[in-house]
Amino acid sequence: MIPLLKAELRKTFTTRVWWILLLAALAWTGLMLAGTFFVAGMEHGPGRDSAEYGAMAWPQLANGTTFALVIGVLMVTTEYQHRTVNVTFLVTPERGRVIGAKLVTAALVGVGFGLTVAVLGGSAVAASILSAGGSLDLAANEVPRVVGGTIAAYGVYTMIGVGVGALVRNQVAAVVACLLWVFMVEPAFMVVPNEVVQTIGSWMPGIALASLYSTSSADFGFDPGQFLPVWVAALALVGYAVLASLAASFTTARRDLA
Amino acid sequence: MSMSPAKVSCMAAIEIREIRKSFRKKKAVDGVSFTVDPGTITGFLGPNGAGKTTTLRCLLGLVRPDSGEGLVNGRAYTDIPDPLTEVGAVLEATNLHPGRRGRDHLRVVCDAAGIPVSRADEVLEEVGLTEAGRKRVGGYSMGMRQRLSLGAALLGEPKVLILDEPANGLDPEGIDWLRRFLRYQAHERGVAVLVSSHVLAEVEQTVDNVVIIAGGRSVQQSALAELTREGESLHEAFLRLTSTGSMPMTFGKAGADQ
Numbered sequence: 001m002i003p004l005l006k007a008e009l010r011k012t013f014t015t016r017v018w019w020i021l022l023l024a025a026l027a028w029t030g031l032m033l034a035g036t037f038f039v040a041g042m043e044h045g046p047g048r049d050s051a052e053y054g055a056m057a058w059p060q061l062a063n064g065t066t067f068a069l070v071i072g073v074l075m076v077t078t079e080y081q082h083r084t085v086n087v088t089f090l091v092t093p094e095r096g097r098v099i100g101a102k103l104v105t106a107a108l109v110g111v112g113f114g115l116t117v118a119v120l121g122g123s124a125v126a127a128s129i130l131s132a133g134g135s136l137d138l139a140a141n142e143v144p145r146v147v148g149g150t151i152a153a154y155g156v157y158t159m160i161g162v163g164v165g166a167l168v169r170n171q172v173a174a175v176v177a178c179l180l181w182v183f184m185v186e187p188a189f190m191v192v193p194n195e196v197v198q199t200i201g202s203w204m205p206g207i208a209l210a211s212l213y214s215t216s217s218a219d220f221g222f223d224p225g226q227f228l229p230v231w232v233a234a235l236a237l238v239g240y241a242v243l244a245s246l247a248a249s250f251t252t253a254r255r256d257l258a
Numbered sequence: 259m260s261m262s263p264a265k266v267s268c269m270a271a272i273e274i275r276e277i278r279k280s281f282r283k284k285k286a287v288d289g290v291s292f293t294v295d296p297g298t299i300t301g302f303l304g305p306n307g308a309g310k311t312t313t314l315r316c317l318l319g320l321v322r323p324d325s326g327e328g329l330v331n332g333r334a335y336t337d338i339p340d341p342l343t344e345v346g347a348v349l350e351a352t353n354l355h356p357g358r359r360g361r362d363h364l365r366v367v368c369d370a371a372g373i374p375v376s377r378a379d380e381v382l383e384e385v386g387l388t389e390a391g392r393k394r395v396g397g398y399s400m401g402m403r404q405r406l407s408l409g410a411a412l413l414g415e416p417k418v419l420i421l422d423e424p425a426n427g428l429d430p431e432g433i434d435w436l437r438r439f440l441r442y443q444a445h446e447r448g449v450a451v452l453v454s455s456h457v458l459a460e461v462e463q464t465v466d467n468v469v470i471i472a473g474g475r476s477v478q479q480s481a482l483a484e485l486t487r488e489g490e491s492l493h494e495a496f497l498r499l500t501s502t503g504s505m506p507m508t509f510g511k512a513g514a515d516q
Contacts, residue, residue, distance in 0.1 A: 007370035014362035015355060083353040086320065087410060090347055091370045093319045093336040257320040258281060258312070 025064025049134030072161020110158025149212030163244020346411030400427025
């Protein structure tokens with residue numbers, strides 16, 4: 001397994017897409033943080049020294065997860081797009097092992113993304129609180145859980161991306177499907193004011209993930225009471241990752257590469 | 259990888275047994291059988307769409323045949339533990355990521371196959387890409403892509419080479435190089451070489467044996483010398499064996515009148 005992991009890591013880091021997506025994740029997260037920063041400092045805002053500002057700011061670090069999802073998708077679909085999958089399966093005819101190596105690589109790359117965003121974005125949040133004269137009360141806003149959950153979310157999202165990519169294979173279709181899911185389908189479930197719809201929504205991957213890093217006072221346009229408990233959400237996500245991997249390995253193992 | 263000489267002499271390096279494969283009820287290969295011995299170059303010939311590529315993909319475990327099997331040194335490709343040290347195969351020279359450097363492509367393959375990455379530089383020199391290896395594949399000519407793909411097949415120093423249309427896109431110098439390369443591999447290193455082509459002039463200069471298929475069926479397996487013994491050129495023999503009669507024989511008005 002180690003040789004395949006080395007190969008997959010080298011594949012990921014020898015084209016440009018990884019740092020483009022990492023910069024995109026940082027830029028998007030930075031934009032959202034900047035928005036929170038200005039809103040908090042406005043006339044009727046809570047003020048940047050308040051606990052409320054911390055509760056709003058820390059969960060913003062998870063905004064880059066969409067790009068983690070996309071890099072996971074690309075880790076599989078570029079192989080079909082550029083037909084390098086032929087070379088990959090000639091070297092390793094047991095296709096299930098290739099998918100396994102891609103999933104582990106995805107987890108590592110995703111956690112790497114999460115750590116980078118958490119360190120850079122987290123420093124910015126801390127600096128903004130301290131410079132406003134606020135205190136960095138980590139316990140009050142559950143910062144360790146929020147940041148830990150954020151990093152885990154990046155890892156899980158990248159793995160789910162690999163599953164989606166292996167199932168769909170077409171690069172454009174897979175990326176578009178993921179973006180529609182994240183920006184339309186899940187938010188739709190969140191905004192419908194119906195308890196059943198919101199309960200179903202709370203089990204969806206992106207919203208289950210949100211429960212890992214959300215704070216009780218953060219406003220998602222979705223009553224935070226509807227979030228799954230953290231441990232239930234974590235189990236649900238493991239379930240999604242397992243399902244995606246099984247489906248991916250099963251279909252990949254059987255398909256003809258004509 | 260080591261094999262007793264006695265075993266080599268009694269077993270073909272490549273054996274195709276009655277392979278049949280249909281895609282959506284259309285027969286692509288309909289009972290192809292042939293063998294390739296160590297130390298020989300076999301030209302695998304047939305018109306476009308005759309089933310050459312599908313046969314090779316079945317042999318290499320990328321496509322699952324409906325019936326029949328392909329064996330390399332007596333076993334299925336997918337049963338070989340480290341296939342790259344036994345078989346080098348190139349299906350299309352376009353199976354490369356344009357954003358990855360040539361040298362990195364080879365290193366990825368080394369990683370996955372458990373071969374030391376230093377082999378990448380040795381092979382780059384062997385195929386004359388030492389300088390170009392530092393550049394991204396997107397800037398390569400078709401001939402350079404062919405040589406890079408061939409390089410990947412050489413990383414494990416295999417005793418069986420399977421090449422699908424390796425002369426495509428090569429300039430005259432490249433074709434001359436390929437010819438000498440194949441002869442060296444087969445006649446000096448004792449490699450079994452199977453090379454598909456539809457460019458007969460190229461094949462005639464290089465191969466020891468020919469396998470001709472048409473419409474998914476084998477129509478000829480023999481030494482090249484045997485096929486052309488009666489003064490018939492390979493070109494004439496090929497047309498006699500594979501012609502479908504669907505191409506017009508005359509042009510212009512004369513054709514219309516008849």
